[in-house]
Amino acid sequence: MAPQIKYTKIFIDNEWVDSKSGKTFETYNPHDESVIAKVAEGDKADVDEAVKAARRAFHRNSEWRLMDASQRGRILQRFADLVERDAKYLAELESYNNGMVLSFSNFIVAKVIPCIRYIGGLSDKIQGDTIPADGDVFSYTLKQPVGVCGLILPWNGPIVIFVYKVTAALAAGCTVVVKPAEQAPLTTLALAALLAEAGAPKGVINVVPGFGETAGAALTRHKDVAKISFTGSIEVGKLIQQAAGVNNLKRVTLELGGKSPLVIMNDADLNVAVPCAASAIFSMQGQVCVAASRLYVQSDIYDKFVAAAVKYAQSIRIGNPFDPTTQHGPQVDEVTMRKVLGYIEKGKQEGAKLLTGGRRVGDRGYYIEPTVFADVRDDMTIAREEIFGPVQSIFKFDTLEEVLERANNTTFGLAAGIFTTNVNTALQFSKHVEAGVVWVNTYLTIGSHTPFGGVKDSGVGRENGPQCLDPYLEVKSVTINLPKKI
Numbered sequence: 001m002a003p004q005i006k007y008t009k010i011f012i013d014n015e016w017v018d019s020k021s022g023k024t025f026e027t028y029n030p031h032d033e034s035v036i037a038k039v040a041e042g043d044k045a046d047v048d049e050a051v052k053a054a055r056r057a058f059h060r061n062s063e064w065r066l067m068d069a070s071q072r073g074r075i076l077q078r079f080a081d082l083v084e085r086d087a088k089y090l091a092e093l094e095s096y097n098n099g100m101v102l103s104f105s106n107f108i109v110a111k112v113i114p115c116i117r118y119i120g121g122l123s124d125k126i127q128g129d130t131i132p133a134d135g136d137v138f139s140y141t142l143k144q145p146v147g148v149c150g151l152i153l154p155w156n157g158p159i160v161i162f163v164y165k166v167t168a169a170l171a172a173g174c175t176v177v178v179k180p181a182e183q184a185p186l187t188t189l190a191l192a193a194l195l196a197e198a199g200a201p202k203g204v205i206n207v208v209p210g211f212g213e214t215a216g217a218a219l220t221r222h223k224d225v226a227k228i229s230f231t232g233s234i235e236v237g238k239l240i241q242q243a244a245g246v247n248n249l250k251r252v253t254l255e256l257g258g259k260s261p262l263v264i265m266n267d268a269d270l271n272v273a274v275p276c277a278a279s280a281i282f283s284m285q286g287q288v289c290v291a292a293s294r295l296y297v298q299s300d301i302y303d304k305f306v307a308a309a310v311k312y313a314q315s316i317r318i319g320n321p322f323d324p325t326t327q328h329g330p331q332v333d334e335v336t337m338r339k340v341l342g343y344i345e346k347g348k349q350e351g352a353k354l355l356t357g358g359r360r361v362g363d364r365g366y367y368i369e370p371t372v373f374a375d376v377r378d379d380m381t382i383a384r385e386e387i388f389g390p391v392q393s394i395f396k397f398d399t400l401e402e403v404l405e406r407a408n409n410t411t412f413g414l415a416a417g418i419f420t421t422n423v424n425t426a427l428q429f430s431k432h433v434e435a436g437v438v439w440v441n442t443y444l445t446i447g448s449h450t451p452f453g454g455v456k457d458s459g460v461g462r463e464n465g466p467q468c469l470d471p472y473l474e475v476k477s478v479t480i481n482l483p484k485k486i
Helices: 046-060 069-085 087-098 103-120 158-172 188-197 214-223 236-242 269-286 299-314 334-349 402-410 423-432
Strands: 010-012 015-017 024-028 035-040 137-144 148-152 174-180 205-207 226-232 251-255 261-264 294-298 353-356 371-374 390-399 415-419 437-440 473-481
Touching: 010 046, 010 188, 015 299, 035 437, 046 174, 046 214, 069 087, 069 188, 087 103, 087 137, 087 158, 087 188, 087 236, 103 158, 103 423, 103 437, 148 158, 148 415, 148 437, 158 174, 158 188, 158 226, 158 299, 174 214, 188 205, 188 437, 214 236, 236 390, 261 269, 261 402, 269 334, 269 390, 269 415, 294 402, 299 353, 299 371, 299 390, 334 353, 334 390, 390 402, 437 473
Parallel strands: 148 174, 148 226, 174 205, 226 251, 261 294, 261 415, 294 390, 371 390, 415 437
Antiparallel strands: 010 015, 010 205, 024 035, 137 473, 353 371
């Protein structure tokens, strides 16, 4: 049974309103291509109203700014309680709107609850320093919220990215305007309602659904927005970074794409490495920024690993995300599906060996078979470009030195992984691979306690971890002249 669609309007000042233009856009179920709902289509005028509300809520005499930091934390703890209360509904809504397998969305919602609690717990632990400055002065620093933050979310994991960004911004004392992805806006609206129910004052959380070129661009360029945090493609991230400096100098955090290498050494335990490597690329149908889309297997075990990888991919059950036995759902929309199928054809044309998959499943819904290529070369298109689909590309290598050079020969730098029983190999790889996140004998292990983000073209800044509030804080130095005599 489909989940109830409760919220489809713009959320400003804790109220649901139509777009100024009266326009709406349709959002779809990727399983069967049916229209789920018509959502209010915000644009520049709606962004202006949302920013005004956020500015009012950020005024020095507002309820939010005068609130004790511990009270902000309690609101976020209540938010966690409400997410826990509505976990089943939120997971179902996420699956319904973006095609995430329900078992996976249940897992995601369960994971974000302690994340909210962890980040919310940092609210009253924002501390400055006293400084032993020269002279008869007393110097100290204050850490204060930057102001109104524009938070732009992706479609592949709206719930988890909403939690990462919004919880940190609010814990720091900022106010926010959120622009969800047009492909999957529904859970973002539901979470905003829960924050208001938890006690967030008017204007603290605002959500403007719409398209990137209108609502997203207006938010990025708005002169009263102090910070932009964006998760999405490298191409859009670069445009956002440029636009963020047009009307003022916004602080920018970007969590962008990846072409992440996963290295399997000869001494790896294949009983663990094979299923983990499959999960690393096929989870959420490959629509994960840290997906292990370059799988390097050492030569001595290459043939054995490839055979096992093919067998595992063929065992994955494809079907309706709401079926509890389903392991592999649809791509998010037809554009994405066609793009992935195009990459698969390109791989075949350039000489990669297609061992399984590679085809659309059925003629309704955006399903693609889990796909495995072997004998992939580093110069092939599927080796260089982010596919964002269920395509496992397997490469052969001989030495650690060789695979490090090849793994680093990319403009991306989000994540990397290695399977080995040799501690020195693991440490050398972790030290020298160019990535913001490294996993050893595991993959996709992401938690609220560890910083997350990329290097090179994969992003700027970090989310999560004990410093996750820093991007939303300004450091102010205060120096007081002291009398020379007591």
